[in-house]
Amino acid sequence: MALALSKERVQFLYLHHVFEDEEDSFRLLLRTLLGTGHRVIGYSEAVERVMKGNIDEGPYVAFSFDDGLKNCLRAARIMSEFGTKGCFFVCPSIVGETDYQKIEEFCSKTLNKPPMEFLSWDDLDTLLEEGHEVGAHTMTHPNLAQIPVQQMQDEIGGSFEALAERVGEPKHFSWPFGRFSHFGPVPARIVFEVGFESCASAERGCHVARSEKQKIELCVRRDHIVAVWPPNHTLYFMARNSRRASTHDDEWPPEWSKVIQRGA
Numbered sequence: 001m002a003l004a005l006s007k008e009r010v011q012f013l014y015l016h017h018v019f020e021d022e023e024d025s026f027r028l029l030l031r032t033l034l035g036t037g038h039r040v041i042g043y044s045e046a047v048e049r050v051m052k053g054n055i056d057e058g059p060y061v062a063f064s065f066d067d068g069l070k071n072c073l074r075a076a077r078i079m080s081e082f083g084t085k086g087c088f089f090v091c092p093s094i095v096g097e098t099d100y101q102k103i104e105e106f107c108s109k110t111l112n113k114p115p116m117e118f119l120s121w122d123d124l125d126t127l128l129e130e131g132h133e134v135g136a137h138t139m140t141h142p143n144l145a146q147i148p149v150q151q152m153q154d155e156i157g158g159s160f161e162a163l164a165e166r167v168g169e170p171k172h173f174s175w176p177f178g179r180f181s182h183f184g185p186v187p188a189r190i191v192f193e194v195g196f197e198s199c200a201s202a203e204r205g206c207h208v209a210r211s212e213k214q215k216i217e218l219c220v221r222r223d224h225i226v227a228v229w230p231p232n233h234t235l236y237f238m239a240r241n242s243r244r245a246s247t248h249d250d251e252w253p254p255e256w257s258k259v260i261q262r263g264a
Contacts, residue, residue, distance in 0.1 A: 004239035005036050008058040010050050010207040011238055011244040012043075012200070012222040014174075015065050017116075018075040022227035026075060030082050033061055033232035040079075043087035043133050044171060050207040050250060051218060059242075064089060064200070064222065066137055066174060068231050070117035075227075079194045088119070088127060089137035089174045089200075092162035096120040110141045124167050136163055136165045136196070144175055152187045157194040171197040178202020178222070184193035185259035188252065192216045192260070204237060216260055219252045 018026050033040060038061045041049075046062035049055050063079065067071045068090030080085050094106050097118055104115040119127075124134050136159035138144070144152055155173060156173070162172045173196040175183050191199045197215050205221030223241065225234045252260060 001235065001239045002036075004242040005038075005235060006170065007242045007245070008055050008209065009242055009245060010046050010055055010058060010060045010062065010208075011038075012064065012220055013225050013234070013238075014063065014200075014202070014222045015072075015075065015225060015227055016067050016234040017065075017069050017071050018078070018227045019071055020074070021197070023074055023078060026078055026227040026230070027081075029225075029227065029229075029231050029234060030078070030084075033234070034082070036235070040082065041065075042085045042131075043135075046108075047172070047218070047220065050220070051215065052212050053207050053209045055209050063087070064135070064172075064174065066176075066178075067091070067111060067141070068095060068119045068137070070119050072119070073123060076127055076130065079132075080130060084119065085130075085132045086254060087133040087135050087172055088124075089135040089172070090124070090163075091117060091137050091139060091141050092159055092166075093139045094118050095124065096122075105142075121166055128167060133162060133172065134167055134170060135174060135200075136160055136170045137174055138176055141176045143177060143182050145182050145184050151185060152190055153194075156187060156190045160194045160196065169195065172200065173198065174200035174202075174220075174222070178224070180253060185252070185256035188219075188256060189216075189260045204241060205249045206238070206241040206245055207250050208245045208247060210250075213250075217252075218250050221249060251257065 063086040138155040139158045200220035
């Protein structure tokens with residue numbers, strides 16, 4: 001495991017929440033990563049290193065957080081304690097929502113979770129002021145593989161425009177549910193057409209050095225973790241990714257490539 005974890009690579013980890021009783025566990029994870037020789041870097045830097053093949057001083061780890069839950073402010077604060085930053089993927093339609101009925105419906109029907117507070121627009125401003133990043137996670141968190149093309153455009157393009165208007169143009173996108181079965185070549189093409197610089201999955205894996213590539217060629221692999229897990233649980237997935245790593249791991253499914261390229 002030690003040999004696998006020392007391999008030069010970029011590993012993206014993502015969470016949905018950091019509850020109050022998970023704060024100590026999240027700190028422990030960060031200390032463990034640093035203690036095993038990983039450099040925890042910002043999301044944009046991680047994407048850029050993968051794009052340019054510049055990972056020879058790694059291993060690197062970058063964190064992101066999906067869904068825009070308000071408790072992720074704890075994660076931001078803790079990451080700042082360690083001198084690093086994260087990217088927070090939000091759905092603009094629920095940002096700042098205070099109507100309990102709407103929150104309950106969104107959480108139960110869309111996220112399959114109990115009602116929880118979401119980040120506000122002021123929270124997003126604060127995150128950006130503190131050096132964190134804000135990305136888009138569609139407008140309303142649909143399964144993009146199950147909706148018409150026009151609705152895909154509204155969900156993806158609408159999230160870009162909403163964030164651009166309120167907090168500045170977002171660079172990064174992650175699709176809801178995160179597996180290839182929840183996405184497709186058409187929504188992937190739309191992501192880059194509307195102006196995003198990267199597109200992230202929830203497919204496990206990591207990124208090793210290869211020649212410089214265009215942005216549309218990169219599919220960011222991210223490993224879902226939970227803050228309360230013992231650190232060795234997360235390290236297991238990271239080591240497995242490292243052992244299996246290939247220069248082709250950051251590519252889209254082969255049958256998608258022509259459709260995505262056509263929109264370039």
